[in-house]
Amino acid sequence: MGAPLVATIEQLCVNTIRGLSIDAVQRANSGHPGLPLGAAPVAFVLWTRHLRHNPSNPKWANRDRFVLSAGHGYMLLYSLLFLTGYELTLDDLKGFRQWGSKTPGHPENILTPGVEMATGPLGQGFASAVGMAIAERYLSSNINRPGFEIVDHHTYVLCSDGDLMEGVTQEAASLAGHLKLGKLVVLYDDNHITIDGATDLSFSDHTRERFQALGWHVQEADGEDMESVDRAIAIAKKATAEPSLIICRTTIGFGSPNFAGKSKSHGAALGVEEVKLTKRALGMPEQEFYVPEQALDFFRQAEVTGQELEDNWSRLVEAFRATHPESTAWLDPDGSIETSHFPEFNDPVATRVASAKTLNAIAKQVPTLIGGAADLAESVGTMIEDSPYFQPNTPTGRNIAFGVREHAMMAAVNGITLHAGCRAFGGTFLIFSDYCRPALRLAALMEIPSIFLFSHDSIGLGEDGPTHQPIEHLMALRAIPNLNVMRPADAYETAACWKIAMEARKNPCALILTRQALPLLTPAEIEVHQATRGAYVLAEASVSSRYPEERSISAGIADLVIVATGSEVSVAMAAGSLLEKEGIAARVVSMPSWFLFERQPKDYRESIFPKNIPVVSVEAGATLGWARYAQAHVGIDHFGASAPGPAVMREFGFTPENVATVSRELLKR
């Protein structure tokens, strides 16, 4: 490689990015200089010649999306955001990776204006970008009218070889190829280096052929040659029949005399000396955080251009609203959910079935709600009636056939949700929540209201056996911060949980649903359903015959509380009746959501679980965690067994009789 000097303003701009990136990493003495040095020209060309965005309004609805799937390239992104005029200062860059800064160690949408999503865990960005492109197609197909291209933008991704090796990327790429998402353009920073050394240590894919086999349009470009990158992006934008991959050959740590092309430049500060040498090689002055005025001026044109783009678009939207009043439901979706048209239930029904019916009632009100399943549409209950599958030839369809790709599905659901303008859900069996946990976690971290449906939620599913019977999953999901895990006890509680999920704004929700039918136990009035409080008294105890004086509690007098979730609430109810016959006053609490309950005032929480009243928990899952509320447990801390559901439940102790026995033993302690 020849040393790139700053003969042109564009070279100066590129090297300004490089300088800022290595300075920030050096000052933090922590970070990843390699990717920004190598991919700066690629990102520069994209951001200044193609990306339609408005730095003054990072939330402009019709902006092009840029997803840095290779999250370890954050300094590239932070530099671009600062330079093009987002709400990020040079001081923010100087505070990189320090307590309280807006420039965390990997990008976070909740901290930094202009960051579309949190990335770092590889593959997530790629897969969520597929969701964004789905949202763009769905919305544009439904909203746009001749002369009114209201929704019309590209989704760009910058990814690394690490992204390409992750399974979730394959799933997402395969789905994108199937869906022919032609406005998705992925730039692959092909620097031939991984953390452990050259990529050929572990990676021999023929990437061009691989992506072509998935139905992608593939090009190669010289990542150091801006015109080469520019041409490829221009062609990719014209290749609208397929998603595009542009393999950009780059050099990791470009410019660093000693570390360029080496894995050493990937994930550690270059060192003071090498920073100096690098700047010299790049033809830049030694000055820390150097931003030449002409470079800044060049970048900041984005503010003017961006505002113009948005202004023109806003005018178009005004005209559209005036001529197309029916568009309101799409442009200004009403967040609240009207429950008067929710389904009625009369007979025992599986909560997955109740979920499907409620989903359809909501879908009628909310045309922007889309989703699907990982090849389990019927089993989980995800089909929106009267709508086709979302396919290349039916882009207004609301049912997404995600294929057997749980991980990409949930990441894409995040992408659709992040896109905004849509709400999205994905569904599979609870056992397969393990296949998509990284996406669930990221939704929680990004504070977005993705909706995750998980049916077949316990050993109660029966015959499919231990490989398909969740044990630890429910509790493992509850452990994820900011994820509202809801396990409703019957059809009406399910409907209430759906309403909660639809009205969530800053957290994802997981609905945990049964395969088997459950009796109706909870009130039919969804608007005032106590599921919103997370836990509530479903059956109050009769006055205790044993401790009538000693144990007076706010909401009644009980000897014992039995708390249960989902399918075990009916078992708890029956156990309560058994105990009452023996003169033991048992209160039964349904606890669909720990998340909601733990956000209630202390008074309320103590009114449900009064001090000094013993509690038994009943849940067909790991008992780990239940000690927070209960002193004795009916649960399962080992793998399940293959047999009809009722037999498995009985054999493992989920019977009223066993719950009563455990309760009696607790009272004797």
Added chain:
Amino acid sequence: MGAPLVATIEQLCVNTIRGLSIDAVQRANSGHPGLPLGAAPVAFVLWTRHLRHNPSNPKWANRDRFVLSAGHGYMLLYSLLFLTGYELTLDDLKGFRQWGSKTPGHPENILTPGVEMATGPLGQGFASAVGMAIAERYLSSNINRPGFEIVDHHTYVLCSDGDLMEGVTQEAASLAGHLKLGKLVVLYDDNHITIDGATDLSFSDHTRERFQALGWHVQEADGEDMESVDRAIAIAKKATAEPSLIICRTTIGFGSPNFAGKSKSHGAALGVEEVKLTKRALGMPEQEFYVPEQALDFFRQAEVTGQELEDNWSRLVEAFRATHPESTAWLDPDGSIETSHFPEFNDPVATRVASAKTLNAIAKQVPTLIGGAADLAESVGTMIEDSPYFQPNTPTGRNIAFGVREHAMMAAVNGITLHAGCRAFGGTFLIFSDYCRPALRLAALMEIPSIFLFSHDSIGLGEDGPTHQPIEHLMALRAIPNLNVMRPADAYETAACWKIAMEARKNPCALILTRQALPLLTPAEIEVHQATRGAYVLAEASVSSRYPEERSISAGIADLVIVATGSEVSVAMAAGSLLEKEGIAARVVSMPSWFLFERQPKDYRESIFPKNIPVVSVEAGATLGWARYAQAHVGIDHFGASAPGPAVMREFGFTPENVATVSRELLKR
């Protein structure tokens, strides 16, 4: 398709499999008839013309491995096991999916002789088979000598389109292609149907080109034409430079007049009438569980052939032992671990570093120990010194570069472990345990001693920020039944945990390791290290000045117990000292393993956490679960932050002062 009659004995055999499969599903009124009907000829040809196995000894070391990655084809496998003479009776088939049967709803190695591994969650079988092929190459390269092909077998997989869609399969296929695992042969049951309908609903991959791009040898065969399948397998066995994929075109539900070629035949019993019609179409009598004697005789030849194969091999091994006494270490690996050569530590050191040193001490003793990392070899500490990478041209190398493929890595570790003759480990950051949970769970379910290393185990990793800081992961792993999660407090406890992991037989172990250095706190004598008890008193309290009479406990008198794990043990120790100065007698317990502790006798457990002595838990992770042992917690139930590790730990309360404050508050309650 023409109706296949039973003109030949082979057709009769194939249709016997089909009949047994649909009968068993029909009797259980639950299951998956589609795959066995469609893929019976493929499996039949493999099992009777190619597979080298001995039904009388399912554990014969040099058997070909057969992995049914499409676990929903269990009836195909159970039928073959019964028919060829494994320890599985016709009555077992009749008990399919019933309580206590040896024929569970998906295959389980722990229940059914001849089942190599548990499958059902798609992709796991494929990826673990890659591990088996790795083990075969590693062992054969190290053990075999001219004239002594001691280890020499194929690994066969039967997979479905669902397997091919899962990301873990891509990761594994890419790795297998890179490693040129020529003795891996995958038969793809290409039936064009998924649960939700035709595969073209969501799957448009060009599978041939995709796998060729990954370095595979690809063929196509007519799955209904036994000669076509036979030829392809023969060619695949000769194509030793690359792993082989054989795309077998089949018809799901073959023979069923109304359901063949339809998704309806996939996952539900055909119905009594359709079973009759299917048998008629197949030219078979109506009789339930019909096994014609000539078919059984044909299948049972496998017993004779198999015994001969094993006998010949045994003689070869005898001769090999006699002429190659040095082979003993390979053929009869000694399970116990000698700790006299374990490293000594004098200074504070990260437990990931202590792990790396201990691993190397063990590797010197145990030549059959292999493993690696998902592109984080140095960071996690997985390199075995003095050994090259395991590559096509260095197949005796012990360091496997798994690439950025966490899921396939851990599934392959399972495969290597299942293969036997090897012990295997895989390593990545704890945050990425989410990327491989299905493999961790399956190891636990299969009761195999895989070793999983997870470093960078808390917010203490610092700058990389919330996307990389585990919060819920530790507890979410503890929730998996039969997984021994160990989080050592210092270098010596790390060494002790490694010894425990190496001596485990029926459960996998996860070692949770720090990025940051930790002081030495625990005894250096590994042989008698109390880590084996899961939790133990590290610092005994001085005699309580507050309750000297009231609270007498077996192992001392304390006002308070502070229990901590990993990096927080030193914080707990310092907090204990602070409290002692105030006259509060605090015992400090190190609790590296809940799994081991919960298997101790009650007396021991109560000696550690005496009744009525309050307990504070200190762990830089989710508090969910700790209520089992403690009444107050220093933990973190929200996402972390990007800043230097010590700052993050301090800001979130992991300081001796804060632990002392929480302790005082608990004592006041």
